[in-house]
Amino acid sequence: MKEVSLRIDGLTGQGIEFATEVIVEGCSLRGLNVCTFRWFPTIVRGGYTYSEIRISDRKIQARSDKIDILTILGEVEVMDADGLLSENSIVVVDEENSAPRFNCRILKLPLKKTSLESKTRPNIIAVGFISGLLGLRLETISKILERKISRKDLLESNLRGVEAGYRIFMDTGLESYNLPCSDSPKNVLQGSDLVALAALSGGCKFYAGYPITPSTGIMERLVKWLPEVGGVAVQVEDELSAVNMVIGASYAGARAMTATSGPGLSLMVEGIGLSSMAEIPIVVVDVQRAGPSTGLPTAHEQGDIDLATHPSHGDAPRIVLAPSTIEEYYSMTVDAFELADRYRCPVILLLDHAYVMNYFTLEGLQVSKVPGRRLASGSEGATLQVYPNYSGSIDAFPAPPIRGFLVVASSVEHDVRGLSMQDGRTHVEMSLKRMEKMKELEDQPISWEVLGDVDAVEAVISIGSCRCAVEEALYKIRKTGRKIMHIPLKQLWPLPKKLEETLKDAERIYVVEQNASGQLMNLVSSKLPKRVELKSVKKFDGMPFRPREIHQELMDGGIG
Amino acid sequence: MKEVSLRIDGLTGQGIEFATEVIVEGCSLRGLNVCTFRWFPTIVRGGYTYSEIRISDRKIQARSDKIDILTILGEVEVMDADGLLSENSIVVVDEENSAPRFNCRILKLPLKKTSLESKTRPNIIAVGFISGLLGLRLETISKILERKISRKDLLESNLRGVEAGYRIFMDTGLESYNLPCSDSPKNVLQGSDLVALAALSGGCKFYAGYPITPSTGIMERLVKWLPEVGGVAVQVEDELSAVNMVIGASYAGARAMTATSGPGLSLMVEGIGLSSMAEIPIVVVDVQRAGPSTGLPTAHEQGDIDLATHPSHGDAPRIVLAPSTIEEYYSMTVDAFELADRYRCPVILLLDHAYVMNYFTLEGLQVSKVPGRRLASGSEGATLQVYPNYSGSIDAFPAPPIRGFLVVASSVEHDVRGLSMQDGRTHVEMSLKRMEKMKELEDQPISWEVLGDVDAVEAVISIGSCRCAVEEALYKIRKTGRKIMHIPLKQLWPLPKKLEETLKDAERIYVVEQNASGQLMNLVSSKLPKRVELKSVKKFDGMPFRPREIHQELMDGGIG
Amino acid sequence: MIDIFERSKPRWCPGCGDFSIYEALKKAFLELNLRPEEIVLVCGIGCATFIWSYLNTNALKGIHGRVLPAATGVKLVNPRLKVIGISGDGDAYSIGCSHLIHTARRNVEITYIVVDNGVFGNTRGQPSPTTPIYSHLKNYPRAWPEKPVNPLLLALMSGATFVAQGFVGDIDRLKEYFKEAINHKGFSLINVLSMCPTFNPVRTIRELRERIVYVEELGAPFENLKNAVEMILSIQEDGKYPVGIIYRNREPTYNELVGVVKGVDLSINHDRIAEISERELRLRLLQKKYT
């Protein structure tokens, strides 16, 4: 595998996001795979931020274990670089700023000065320099700028800046990285693109939401795209409104969804219970961020497992899914709409900040062609029920108006017609009926996978985006002959029966997750063999795992 | 044990609650123990309702396994009476109503006619009749009415009615039950009295809440009582407001509480996370009712275990307590305030509808004299921290104004001074610091009890009000020589380590709870020995367990 | 004639104002020649909202205070449905207050009927946002310390395009307001002065009757906001209640504003989606324009 990793550090407002985009596009146009990670604060200008770009000839969806090129734009204290720089790394810093004391090649370059000369900003000069170092052609970068920037004067100064940066690179006499570029461009996108596209594919026609980082991108896309397929997306006053509006829309016949993050999920809890009780399918996307409460709103964490799997008072059946690759951000979002309609219940998609907000190369996406929601018609009136028993397939959905049939959906206990019933017997029957639906998924979970050595006595259980870092770590370990299986757990509720079966002979299990209290561990622990060595592998500093961090935990002798 | 059980069935609006109160008081004044259960619908008038009164010479806090006297006031179909009536039971029905087909002594009495004659309502005639049957003195009942009814004409007609009812009893020639009456009255009250009184004892000075059955009684009492101790209780616009107001009040120095039921708890989830993150102690009372969603709002269920134990996004430490006797409704509510202050976190009290809204005899209450909250003063300014590490005791609480010290409490990640910090390292440190607090309670749980045979290989785990029904069932079983231990689990979060230790040699465990999905079972199952026979004993028809229902489940051979 | 709109016999307390609303609404449906299938009642929680059990129409019985978001979802998806929201004063003005303001300014075509009995009836007698300050209610052991809300003015200030107040003592007029509101293109609030004889001793039908002022006689309905506001303020200054359609205006509805005049297209067009997917996947980044 050939790869280069670069990072740009600085302050918010210095255009690091823009620089990232240009480089990512440049690499993509030249047929390279990328995967990025951005650390940023809540303040819009002047806070410490960095952007990491990993470039490779192979598919990559985890962070890199090294930094080859570190560009420091602002006067900042570089964080999260321990052990990532080697003597071969190049550190670029503006000649006017103080140079960091790293044990590697430090280049003090006239970024600011050059930017003033070309009437642009230092980030553009850096883009030119880095492009040269990466071996991207200047014309590729120029083409990108031309398509990205519409204001003429701005474009010109940017072009000048990039060229100047490129020239600085030439002047250093450094050699370009020898990356296997090609002329067949690759697709690159953010997780939010995939979730929004998958919503369209899954037949979603209605979106209501309230902005919250890191979910807002999904709303922004759907506000634009849904009208193109005859649907609609609205921004509403709060999350209480969002979830209830989505329920109203689904009742009226549309597949419907909302997206939020932890604080919003907390507010949606009552509505999720309504969806469960009234058996009105909805999809709730929760892009997790670091909590509790407001926490670190722009950081990565997997701390909503607890709430998402227990999201209501009372016995409220729900499905909770956590895709583990960028491809699954598409496929499992489509699944979510199918499952919601099949089981007439809320489906919560638990997503990761890092995957939703960063860039990934995507190839060979299988575009789904699910048929969407089938509506019940008047001719079915005689046999139609608002609350039928689960039939093993997706029933036609009763949305008003239906000739000769009234659709009565209700938050209070009801009979199969939806009519209010206050006796204990009906409550027992209907409670069992609602819960019964979950059994099928327990037996036949969605997207179940066991990676690696299925007969190993060592196993890793991971969640969400941890999967790819785990797989990179395991790749190395397996090469040494050690056998480990890996279950990226993607259906969190109901828990797949297969989990217990698959692990029944395991002797050592690592549970990999990104939160402080071990929520995944708590969730699965009753399904694990009793006398197993258990190790909780956790990271909760707001950043995704790097493969080597997991590697180290798996290599540590001490377990327990 | 001498006991009589009676029940009055009819429609809401027929004064069955009033009749219950009079009989309960009558019994109490005559030194008897009582325990009641009321089934009622959401509609205020005209819905089927019944009231059950169990009277005994011993302490009782569970429902009876029989009905000795059944009075039917309205034209209703009697529910939930299967197998409770015997040939010795007496069924009283108005002569104008159709008589039920029960295999017992049916008395058709002129309740309505007599009530018209005495210008009162049939419920009063019934009270007179029942009092006679119970052997309560007419003068006792009259005294009660005199103190309860202030309007003169109303009082007179009531007195006439009761007397007429008593006379009907005399005319039947039936013998009174021979109950061991005395002249030393007993205290009788509802769970909500105890929770409200305990709040005062626990030093609560602030209450904010939004009405919701079955929690409203707690608010009503505190609106009246808190001002008497210099505190205040307010009714606010919704539960979001309630929980945040309570947080504000606690920040300003007052021990503070709110009470709600499932739907309200769902809405408080975000605020509970704030309390956890900002380390501002609050007490949240959740009086459970049957869900999900609106469900059966006036019925008993224990379905909020899931949500209460996972009540926020992110890693938000919290304490969840579930008292199991009426006495513990007092003592553990006091505990809740102590624990909230000690660990600076939210404490959720999970209560039962049946205990909060019904009447119970209470004797020998140990009145708590906890010192209340100790406020930090300016002289401590130098060593004071808003977010100190947990010291093993209740620290002085920093409430503004403190001379020379600013109290900064925050929902975003912060350092020990409360100042905003966005780096991963601080987040890791502070997350660990917050979670660390829970360890002590894991090791030394509040109100831990193991009842019965501690070395038995059979065990029952129960929650809340199930305890008393379980104990009655076990009383019989133990007499046969079978050994069973019983753990009424009262600290649900953090789960006591003792649970696992105590049960490590158990071979058969029954988990007794009142919900459909087995939430308590899910919560504890990872702590149970692996190769144990597990039986989930559930009831979720909106009514509390009767001892015989549990007895039957424990006697059933088939388990698993 | 069989009453096609009666699902089951209503069961409120004797003398409850809810009966009149039930009657007026049934009559309005009949006179407008509506069919049960084309009506959706969106109900919150509270005594008044029990109407969903008694009226034979489609119903979405939701949770406390969230009538308007749910109703908005229904209307956006299928505007051919007549969407009628039903709340009590607690449901609408206490827990649901924010949604009233936001739904009004969106001008979603919903007929919002709020049964204002000045009390939380269903939870047995606590003060509501329309309970007068200093009132003593049955289950609140002290004098109520809050000034009441002003629903009509709040709705007007938020941009509601139809604001009326009804009175349960006058079913015929009430029915007319309902009809007008159902026919109105835009958001309509009808606050119905009602009473809860079981729990609200403060408000009786007699007292209400004495204090109402019919606004037709004062030139209402107005199209001019200022006139409407002034009238309401004047009548309220005298301790009276305006009754009638106070304000009415035609402005773009939310369905019009967000481009779903005929509702959402419920069929799925895979080619169209493939096009978007193609476009966005390939050109996602290049598309983003900076200016």
Added chain:
Amino acid sequence: MIDIFERSKPRWCPGCGDFSIYEALKKAFLELNLRPEEIVLVCGIGCATFIWSYLNTNALKGIHGRVLPAATGVKLVNPRLKVIGISGDGDAYSIGCSHLIHTARRNVEITYIVVDNGVFGNTRGQPSPTTPIYSHLKNYPRAWPEKPVNPLLLALMSGATFVAQGFVGDIDRLKEYFKEAINHKGFSLINVLSMCPTFNPVRTIRELRERIVYVEELGAPFENLKNAVEMILSIQEDGKYPVGIIYRNREPTYNELVGVVKGVDLSINHDRIAEISERELRLRLLQKKYT
């Protein structure tokens, strides 16, 4: 002079209106001779609310939209504290809208400063409830379909006893409004017209300057609700913004109404509790009166 109210250097975007509010508030505190310890800033979420990090006072940094309930809790318990609520327009009028209405009618003695920049700044540029209809904002890919809220009128209609509008282009007057509001016995709303140069191209300081009308010159502050409402409506009809203290009145505060004028007694009196316990335990049932 050392600036006792500066905790750390403010870090908003260059040109952000929040700086002016920070300056005005600091000056108001200084001129009122307040000490940091006696002030509690209760903050929601959003750029404007970051002020808690920069101002050296007590602070309760809560969650999005819940400033007023939290502030009410603080004030009821300890009225000697000066309680200042800080929200953005999203925090106050979108998610927090209901609390504004209910807190206003309770007349809780809180100084509520809403920084109205017409956009959700902190989430990077979505429309807020004060964004004009049909606006095109940076991160909302279509024209905004909602009429804006009317914060001043909403507060007035809800019973607020002090309503003002400030403008970040005029720090001196802003400071005066803050001072008056802090000294006001009752609930005060100061909506501050501000701007977010980073995300809201629709509203610039130049445009604001052209459209403001100082209400002092029109006889404000009023004590009469009708006058205040009429004036606001007239100015708004002309597409202008009223600036100044519009309405002011002395009515009982919530602390007065619920009987905690001096706040809550934080000491615990076991004898008193024992008395209540004795009374309620023994006589609970007998006490209940039926009439």
